[in-house]
Structures are given as structure tokens and as C-alpha cells.
Amino acid sequence: MRVAVIxxxxxxxxxxxxxxMNGHQVIGIDLVASKVEKLRQGISPIYEPGLEEALKKVLSDGALAFYTDLTEAKDAEIFFICVGTPEAADGTADLTYVLGAVSDMEKVHSFSPQERIVVIKSTVPVGTGEKVAGMLAGCQGVSVASNPEFLREGSALLDALEPSRIVIGVDNPQAAARMEELYNGVKAPRVITTRANAELIKYASNAFLATRISFMNELARLSTALGTDIVTISRGMGLDSRIGPQFLRAGVGYGGSCFPKDTIALLQLAAEHNIHLSILDKVREVNTTQPGWFLEQLCLQLPDLKGKQIAVLGLTFKPDTDDIREAPSLKLIEALLQKGASVKAFDPIGAPGVSKQFPQITYTQSAAEACEGAYAALLVTEWEQCVQLDWNQVHQSMVQPLLVDGRNAWPNQEVKEAGFHYIGVGRS
Ligand SMILES: NC(=O)c1ccc[n+]([C@@H]2O[C@H](COP(=O)([O-])OP(=O)(O)OC[C@H]3O[C@@H](n4cnc5c(N)ncnc54)[C@H](O)[C@@H]3O)[C@@H](O)[C@H]2O)c1
Incomplete structure (x- = not known):
């Protein structure tokens, strides 16, 4: 099929x-000319394992091309809207980019009318599909579908090729059939439903995953007080098939471009309908306070951080991505600087992005280098390069052998044997 991705x-x-890769003829559109230029050369503007190689292949096969102007996609039968839906000042989802893309598409349709589907892949509040359908009511032959995305950064391509499920919200069987045709050959359970259901499935999924994380983070605080081990507790819980092992990991709090904004957007949507999602409210509260709780654990060992060098290992919101949006590292660095610490940070990919926000700190070429001369090392993102260290070498190079593990990813017994004082999140 001929597809445009906005x-x-x-x-x-x-x-x-x-x-x-699945055999469609695709045109990618972006407003940012420099991004389009890079993409045309087969250079991915984002770091995502396997994506650049796959991009080069489909470009050379002639299956994908990039433009800044949507009129290049005038023959497309399917228009995917994949633009950002950031958090507005009041916490709701800002639909400016989505509505901008819809009006771009409307113009294209006016001079090149045909049967087509506008598919909203961006995460949008319930009712957005309906609103877009209203905007496009005058466009003969155009249907509006909701097809939320569930990919995870760090394994995005694999997730797109082998999704856990395909959720399609439509208001007519013809559009459902066309969407099924588009995904023909992709093995995944289908949920064909209304647009509103599809929109809520996305928010509910993210809110539930965020809930699991905050539940474990709060439990980790109790585990610290009790002297129990949250990693063992999490394993013991996750083996229950009713619970499952995913998203039971305590840490410094969730970040990224989705959970923070999607949880507040869902709360706001509910409030508009006079419903208070009290559990979700607490989920956000625990997440907001988790970096502070983590730093308190450091300060219990090192009460005065003034003039002390602290190593921050890992900056992106998770490993295998360059995305630093809402990364806990940003909050931690800010708090460390406020307490007068000097920060040396390492991340294999994320340092250039963070250095724009924090030009005053030092960025090193390795985790070991960041630890040299440090009074404490904090693990913030569990990149392999931050986890697999020569502990004897690190021990010798630090002023004080204090490890504060924000991801429970360092080998606690091994590092203790190497002479470190180890503090995890809900484990010691
Ligand atoms: N990043 C994720 O892991 C993820 C996962 C699932 C869902 N989502 C959702 O998908 C949507 C996109 O997220 P993202 O992380 O890919 O955002 P992003 O900020 O990385 O990309 C958005 C792109 O859209 C472009 N753009 C904006 N308006 C445009 C227009 N009118 N025409 C052409 N290009 C335009 C921007 O230049 C930018 O390149 C959001 O709603 C997000 O919540 C994201």
C-alpha cells in the first residue's frame, strides 16, 4: 500500500x-529539513539499535523516501500521524502538532482526493479521533482510525515488527478491513474496536506500567527500612503468573517521553469528567519524590556534598536510547549541584544532549574515568558500560568507595567483597 508517515x-x-520492510511504499515527512536531509543519506537522527541499518536497506530498495512537503505524498492511501503530543502547561496533551498535521493532510486531499485513512498513532486523549473526524467531515472518502503505538525505545524496531498487539479503532468496517490489509503478515493479536476504546487502551497501558514501577519504588523504601532485599522480593512476586516479572524493578523513578506526560494527561482527562484517579495521582507523587529519596540515601552516608566530586553513571532515561526527555539523571544532577557537589558524568550516548542543559559539569569518556577522585558513584541508567566495571580499579581511583545503585544493577555481593560500601534501592 502507499503510505505517508507524518x-x-x-x-x-x-x-x-x-x-x-513489510512491503509497503512509504514516504516519511518531517517539518525539520536537517532531519530529512540526514534521513535521505541513511543517517538516523536518533539512536535506536538496528534502525539505521534497516533504514539504509529500505532506502536503497526504493521502498522509503523522505520529504518536508506533504504534497509529495498526495497519492498515499494511508496517512499516519506520528507527531509529538507533549504536556501542555495545564498537564493536558498538547494537540497542536496533531491538528497541524491534520490540516496539512486536508490540503493535500483537497487537490488529490481519493479513498484514504488518516491513522492517529500519536498518543492522544479520548475524543481526539472523533474531533479529527469532525475536522475532516468535508473530505469525501476519508476515514479516521486510531492505532496507538506500544513500542519501547531501545527495542523499537523489533517491537514494531513483532508487536505485542495491534489495536485499531475505527468507525466503519471498510476502514477496519484496510487496516487489516496494511498489517497483513504481521503476527500479533488484533483488537478491533472503537476509536475511543483504542485511545484509552494506550493511556491505560502506560498508566498501569507506571503504577507497577511506583508500587515497587514505594515498597523499596519499606524494604530499606526493614533491611530486606527488593530484588529478591520482586523475583518472588514476578514468578506468580497472575503478576508476571515485567516492570517490577525498583529504581530512581520512571522518566522518558511517555509515562510522565501520559499519566498527567490521563488524570486531566478524568478530571474533565469529574473523576479523580486517586491511584494514578499517588503513582505520580511517588515518582516525583523518588529521586529525592534516592539522594537522601546518599546523604545519609555523605551528609555534606559541598565541593565533593560525585560520579553520575548513565544519563538517558533508559539504556539503548539517546532519549533524555524527563530522565531522572536531570533531576539528580540539578539536586547535586544545588547541594554544592561537583559532578562528573558518563553516558555512552546521552552526554551531548545533557551537556546543553548542564554545560558546567564534566563529561567523561568512560564510567571508570567519572569515578576517579569521586566520593561516591551513582548508577542512574543501567547501560552495560556503566554496570560492567573493574571494581578493584574503580575502588583504587575513588576518594571514598561509596556506590549508590539507582537501578539495583551492580553486583552487590561482589562490590562489597571488593571493599565498597554499597547502597541500592531497597537492598543493601
Ligand atoms: N517515543 C516513544 O517511545 C513512544 C512510544 C509510543 C507512543 N509514543 C507517542 O508517539 C508520538 C510521537 O512520539 P515521538 O517520541 O516519536 O516524538 P518525537 O518528538 O521524537 O517526533 C515527532 C516528530 O514530528 C515532527 N513533526 C511535528 N509536526 C509535524 C508536521 N506537521 N509535519 C511533519 N512533521 C512534524 C517533529 O519535527 C518530530 O520530528 C507521541 O504522541 C508519543 O506520546 C511515543
Whole structure:
């Protein structure tokens, strides 16, 4: 099928590449000319394992092309909207980019009318599909579908090629059939439903995953007080098939471009309908306070941080991505600087992004280098390069052998044997 993908960020680029790999003829559109230029050369503007190689392949096969102007996609039968839906000042989802893309598409349709589907892949509040359908009511032959995305940064391409499920919200059987045709050959359970249900499935999924994380983070605080081991507790819980092992990991709090904004957007949507989602409210509260709780654990050992060098290992919101949006490292660095510490940070990919926000700290070429001369090392993102260290070497190079593990990823017994004082999140 002929497909246009509007917005070539994490979701749009992955969607465009995966659809091209699955045999469709795809055009990727982005407003940012420099991004389009890079993409045309087969350079991925984002770090995502396997994506650049796949991009080069589909470009050379002629299955994917990039433009800044949507009129280049005038023959497309399917228009995917994959633009950002950031948090507005009041916490609701800002739909400016989505509505901008819809009006771009409307113009294209006016001079090149045909049967087509506008598919909203961006995460949007319940009712957005309905609103967009209203905007496009005058466009003969156009249907509006909701097809939320569930990919995870760090394994985005694989997730797009082998999704856990495909959720399609439509208001007519013809559009459902066309969407089924688009995903023909992709093995995954289908949920064909209304647009509103599809929109809420996305928010509910993210809110539930965030809930699991905050539940474990709060439990980790209790585990610290009790002297129990949250990693063992999490394993013992996760083996229950009713619970499952995913998203039971305590840490410094969730970040990224989705959970923080999607949880507040869902709370706001509920409030508009006079419903208070009290559990979700607490989920956010625990997450907001978790970096502070983590730093308190450091300060119990090192009460005065003034003039002390602290190593911050890992900056991106999770490993295997360059995404630093809402990363806990940002809050931690800010708090450390406020307490007068000097920070040396390491991240294999994320340092250039963070250095724009914190030019005053030092960025090193390795985790070991960041630890040299440090009074404490904090593990914030569990990149392999931050986890697999030569502990004897690190021990010798630090002023004080204090490890504060924000991801429970360091080998606690091994580091203790190497002479470190180890503090984890809910484990010692
Ligand atoms: N990043 C994720 O892991 C993820 C996962 C699932 C869902 N989502 C959702 O998908 C949506 C996109 O997220 P993202 O992380 O890919 O965003 P992003 O910021 O990485 O990419 C958005 C892109 O859209 C472009 N854009 C904006 N308006 C445009 C227009 N009118 N025409 C052409 N291009 C335009 C921007 O230049 C940018 O390149 C959001 O709603 C997000 O919540 C994201």
C-alpha cells in the first residue's frame, strides 16, 4: 500500500521503516529539513539499535523516501500521524502538532482526493479521533482510525515488527478491513474496536506500567527500612503468573517521553469528567519524590556534598536510547549541584544532549574515568558500560568507595567483597 508517515521521530521513523520492510511504499515527512536531509543519506537522527541499518536497506530498495512537503505524498492511501503530543502547561496533551498535521493532510486531499485513512498513532486523549473526524467531515472518502503505538525505545524496531498487539479503532468496517490489509503478515493479536476504546487502551497501558514501577519504588523504601532485599522480593512476586516479572524493578523513578506526560494527561482527562484517579495521582507523587529519596540515601552516608566530586553513571532515561526527555539523571544532577557537589558524568550516548542543559559539569569518556577522585558513584541508567566495571580499579581511583545503585544493577555481593560500601534501592 502507499503510505505517508507524518513526523519522523522515535515512533514515526520506526513506523516508516517497519512498514517499508513489510512491503509497503512509504514516504516519511518531517517539518525539520536537517532531519530529512540526514534521513535521505541513511543517517538516523536518533539512536535506536538496528534502525539505521534497516533504514539504509529500505532506502536503497526504493521502498522509503523522505520529504518536508506533504504534497509529495498526495497519492498515499494511508496517512499516519506520528507527531509529538507533549504536556501542555495545564498537564493536558498538547494537540497542536496533531491538528497541524491534520490540516496539512486536508490540503493535500483537497487537490488529490481519493479513498484514504488518516491513522492517529500519536498518543492522544479520548475524543481526539472523533474531533479529527469532525475536522475532516468535508473530505469525501476519508476515514479516521486510531492505532496507538506500544513500542519501547531501545527495542523499537523489533517491537514494531513483532508487536505485542495491534489495536485499531475505527468507525466503519471498510476502514477496519484496510487496516487489516496494511498489517497483513504481521503476527500479533488484533483488537478491533472503537476509536475511543483504542485511545484509552494506550493511556491505560502506560498508566498501569507506571503504577507497577511506583508500587515497587514505594515498597523499596519499606524494604530499606526493614533491611530486606527488593530484588529478591520482586523475583518472588514476578514468578506468580497472575503478576508476571515485567516492570517490577525498583529504581530512581520512571522518566522518558511517555509515562510522565501520559499519566498527567490521563488524570486531566478524568478530571474533565469529574473523576479523580486517586491511584494514578499517588503513582505520580511517588515518582516525583523518588529521586529525592534516592539522594537522601546518599546523604545519609555523605551528609555534606559541598565541593565533593560525585560520579553520575548513565544519563538517558533508559539504556539503548539517546532519549533524555524527563530522565531522572536531570533531576539528580540539578539536586547535586544545588547541594554544592561537583559532578562528573558518563553516558555512552546521552552526554551531548545533557551537556546543553548542564554545560558546567564534566563529561567523561568512560564510567571508570567519572569515578576517579569521586566520593561516591551513582548508577542512574543501567547501560552495560556503566554496570560492567573493574571494581578493584574503580575502588583504587575513588576518594571514598561509596556506590549508590539507582537501578539495583551492580553486583552487590561482589562490590562489597571488593571493599565498597554499597547502597541500592531497597537492598543493601
Ligand atoms: N517515543 C516513544 O517511545 C513512544 C512510544 C509510543 C507512543 N509514543 C507517542 O508517539 C508520538 C510521537 O512520539 P515521538 O517520541 O516519536 O516524538 P518525537 O518528538 O521524537 O517526533 C515527532 C516528530 O514530528 C515532527 N513533526 C511535528 N509536526 C509535524 C508536521 N506537521 N509535519 C511533519 N512533521 C512534524 C517533529 O519535527 C518530530 O520530528 C507521541 O504522541 C508519543 O506520546 C511515543
Amino acid at each position: 513526523g519522523t521521530g522515535y515512533v514515526g521513523l520506526t513506523t516508516a521503516v517497519s512498514l517499508a
